[in-house]
Amino acid sequence: MAVPKEVTWLRDPHTAAKHDLLKKYLDAWAPILLSRHEMATYAEGFAGPGVYKAGEPGSPVIAHGVFADALLRHPKHLRMFLMEKDARRVQELRRQMARAQARQTEHVNQRLNIHIDEGEFHPALLERLRTSGALDQPLFVLLDSYGGPDIPYSLLKDLAAHDRVEVMVTFVPGFLMRFAAKHEGRRQQGDIAFGGQDWQAVFKQPSTEKFTFLRDQYRGCLQRAGFTHTLYFEMVDEGGRRLYLIFGTKNDKGLEKMKDAMWNVDPNHGVRYRDPKDPNQQQLDLDWDPDTAALRRILRDHVIDSPEGVTIAELQRFALLETVYRPAQVIRSVRQLRDANAVATDTTRVTGKTLVLPPRDDPPTSSPAEQDGLW
Ligand SMILES: C[S@@+](CC[C@H](N)C(=O)[O-])C[C@H]1O[C@@H](n2cnc3c(N)ncnc32)[C@H](O)[C@@H]1O
Structure with missing residues (x-):
């Protein structure tokens, strides 16, 4: 102009x-x-x-x-x-x-x-x-x-x-x-x-x-x-x-x-x-689904680099500070990663918080994470 x-x-x-x-x-x-x-x-x-x-x-x-x-x-x-x-x-x-x-x-x-x-x-x-x-x-x-x-x-x-x-x-x-x-x-x-x-x-x-x-x-x-x-x-x-x-x-x-x-x-x-x-x-691709493939890759890499596991809250803060994505997009992406067996999730007995971990060798079972209300 x-x-x-x-x-x-x-x-x-x-x-x-x-x-x-x-x-x-x-x-x-x-x-x-x-x-x-x-x-x-x-x-x-x-x-x-x-x-x-x-x-x-x-x-x-x-x-x-x-x-x-x-x-x-x-x-x-x-x-x-x-x-x-x-x-x-x-x-x-x-x-x-x-x-x-x-x-x-x-x-x-x-x-x-x-x-x-x-x-x-x-x-x-x-x-x-x-x-x-x-x-x-x-x-x-x-x-x-x-x-x-x-x-x-x-x-x-x-x-x-x-x-x-x-x-x-x-x-x-x-x-x-x-x-x-x-x-x-x-x-x-x-x-x-x-x-x-x-x-x-x-x-x-x-x-x-x-x-x-x-x-x-x-x-x-x-x-x-x-x-x-x-x-x-x-x-x-x-x-x-x-x-x-x-x-x-x-x-x-x-x-x-x-x-x-x-x-x-x-x-x-x-x-x-x-x-x-x-x-x-x-x-431009004109689908209406937010394009979060990159977020999933970034989250997966971050989880693989954290063998002790990371909480959902930590992943949300990581997404906020280190990526273009919003904390609100994290849960859905983690769920997709878990369903694809690219990460594992576990709910720790002590805190009741969901931990996201590097993938196990065995296929995913039921989703304990659903129990803590985050899902
Ligand atoms: C892009 S327009 C602003 C539009 C306005 N922010 C809006 O969205 O409605 C830029 C304005 O800055 C003024 N301007 C240009 N250089 C300036 C300067 N050095 N100091 C103050 N105003 C300036 C121009 O006259 C023009 O009105």
Whole structure:
């Protein structure tokens, strides 16, 4: 997509998928945090005008709607800090947010504060978050630029220094791949975003590997910055161009909820959205069963490496932290592995927990695991 010049622009299908993902995540994030904390904050560095050309809501309006619902159930406080550089879009955003407020009750509006600032997102957003105390509270930061990369690594580090901060960054490798080999300025932009020059090894990668190389480099960069858990979600637009949403958190629950949201948007693989107009779309398998063959292989290998056995809870945590899969997918996969005699299960007498063990030589008998209610 060319960078739009007008105040509003047409919403692409992949943007709709991004909004779907954001909404699904915030639907989980807001009630969990408000049930435990007095205040949480949502911030955007690239807020946009709050509306698309055909009238669909932009991300700040979507987030506002989710927060208003959560505040009805949890009467706490939420703040929104929204930055936008383009003065015309700021004006439109103010109008859209005022409309969103007008749809809510006094009760919600008193608890949901909106701050809109015009200007360059950096370092102004960080300053805003610092002086308002938001960095020391639960905070979700959406950095949804056109994909630059525009986010300095130093900003990611400053955010990750705080335990309850989470980020979602839009990253478009194509810009770097196309221009950085020839243009010194683009290379420097890359160095600032990645916090070093390792990413430049992309120029030596075979062309089929370049996208995933940069994606993994950028994910690694969030990890180096201090976000212990990262996920990516790939979106392919109508021209076959790839964009990534990269999520970083230090929180197991945040990781789990973001995976849930991703699997909800992509029920087959949990990691991608393709525009139906993308010419390569037909190559995808279109069965509706989640593709968990890889999870089964990973679990089987993990169990074989653990001769003492592993509990279901341990396997679920392993899946959460080490794979793209969700803890909720583990039980079914273990059952399939057991039925194929690829692992064995046993219910320990002392704890009553199911242990998953390397396969026995004899064929599987009845399933003691069913007794502990996990099955
Ligand atoms: C991809 S759009 C944001 C869309 C919005 N997040 C949504 O989903 O509805 C990126 C926005 O960032 C703004 N922008 C670009 N560079 C910026 C900068 N350096 N600082 C702040 N805003 C910027 C653009 O004007 C544009 O409105």
